[in-house]
Amino acid sequence: MLYKLGLIGHPISHSLSPWIHQQFLDLAEVDGEYKLYEGDHEALPEVLKHLKEIGIDGFNVTVPYKQVIVDYLDEIDKDAEILRAVNTVVNIDGKWKGYSTDGEGYVRSLKEPYPNLLNHETTVLLLGAGGAARGIYRALMGQGVDTIDIANRSHDKAKDLLSLRLGDVNSNVLSYQEAEQQLAKYDLIVQTTSVGMKPNVEGQVIQLDQINKDAVVSDIVYQPITTQLLHDASERGANIHHGHAMLLYQGQLAFEKWTGKNLDVAHLVDKLENKLRG
Numbered sequence: 228m229l230y231k232l233g234l235i236g237h238p239i240s241h242s243l244s245p246w247i248h249q250q251f252l253d254l255a256e257v258d259g260e261y262k263l264y265e266g267d268h269e270a271l272p273e274v275l276k277h278l279k280e281i282g283i284d285g286f287n288v289t290v291p292y293k294q295v296i297v298d299y300l301d302e303i304d305k306d307a308e309i310l311r312a313v314n315t316v317v318n319i320d321g322k323w324k325g326y327s328t329d330g331e332g333y334v335r336s337l338k339e340p341y342p343n344l345l346n347h348e349t350t351v352l353l354l355g356a357g358g359a360a361r362g363i364y365r366a367l368m369g370q371g372v373d374t375i376d377i378a379n380r381s382h383d384k385a386k387d388l389l390s391l392r393l394g395d396v397n398s399n400v401l402s403y404q405e406a407e408q409q410l411a412k413y414d415l416i417v418q419t420t421s422v423g424m425k426p427n428v429e430g431q432v433i434q435l436d437q438i439n440k441d442a443v444v445s446d447i448v449y450q451p452i453t454t455q456l457l458h459d460a461s462e463r464g465a466n467i468h469h470g471h472a473m474l475l476y477q478g479q480l481a482f483e484k485w486t487g488k489n490l491d492v493a494h495l496v497d498k499l500e501n502k503l504r505g
């Protein structure tokens with residue numbers, strides 16, 4: 228069978244997804260194609276009609292359509308519904324079902340190098356409260372983590388995340404300054420804002436002076452590969468986790484939903500890093 232896969236979004240011409248999914252197709256030794264279906268808001272209904280007509284097996288959804296895509300689905304996974312965002316659509320016997328693989332992809336990428344990190348004793352600090360933070364919050368909770376504090380520039384947005392009642396966890400909303408002062412108590416610090424991303428690579432949302440050296444600092448930004456925050460964490464002797472690994476594993480999860488193949492992709496993390504370094 229030839230898998231017809233792809234991505235919708237705008238703009239997407241620089242997306243790494245075609246490269247990533249070609250790696251997966253090769254690894255799985257199946258025939259398939261992963262194409263970019265770009266279109267602005269006005270073009271979206273036509274783009275989706277085309278995907279229906281060709282009988283696409285599955286596609287990813289990126290900015291700015293992660294929410295509007297819901298209107299075109301036949302079914303939505305419970306997590307994606309709670310998170311109000313869909314990044315993966317699967318064609319099941321002609322019906323489109325939407326999922327969110329961001330949070331789970333993040334957790335898989337983290338467990339690969341740190342298999343014993345996540346449990347009910349793990350104390351997590353989440354930096355940021357946007358769409359990415361929501362998915363990660365929910366997925367960490369699914370791993371039994373029961374303390375996830377949220378630090379964000381806007382207090383209200385962090386409160387909004389809590390008001391979604393994503394689960395039964397202990398969460399305090401903190402300012403970045405408060406988070407810095409109590410940093411020593413966290414085992415995992417997850418940076419989900421766009422601060423530090425190219426071209427403004429100089430920023431970091433918190434200073435790490437009080438960091439616990441056994442902690443893992445994770446940054447979902449992958450351009451640059453090593454953000455200033457991760458560089459700082461390394462210099463202080465803490466453990467780090469790079470954002471490009473999340474990108475790879477959320478793709479792996481989507482690929483699994485489309486093809487039923489659960490691939491071992493750990494060796495592709497370095498290959499993706501080399502690709503990103505150009």
Ligand code: ATR
Binds near residue numbers: 355356359420
């Ligand atoms: P995403 O879906 O990528 O998470 P988002 O929903 O727009 O994007 O969320 C962006 C996050 O980055 C928010 O936590 C935002 O903080 P505010 O809620 O205070 O706006 C954070 N963010 C973006 N730019 C920032 C900056 N310059 N300084 C601090 N936080 C920033």
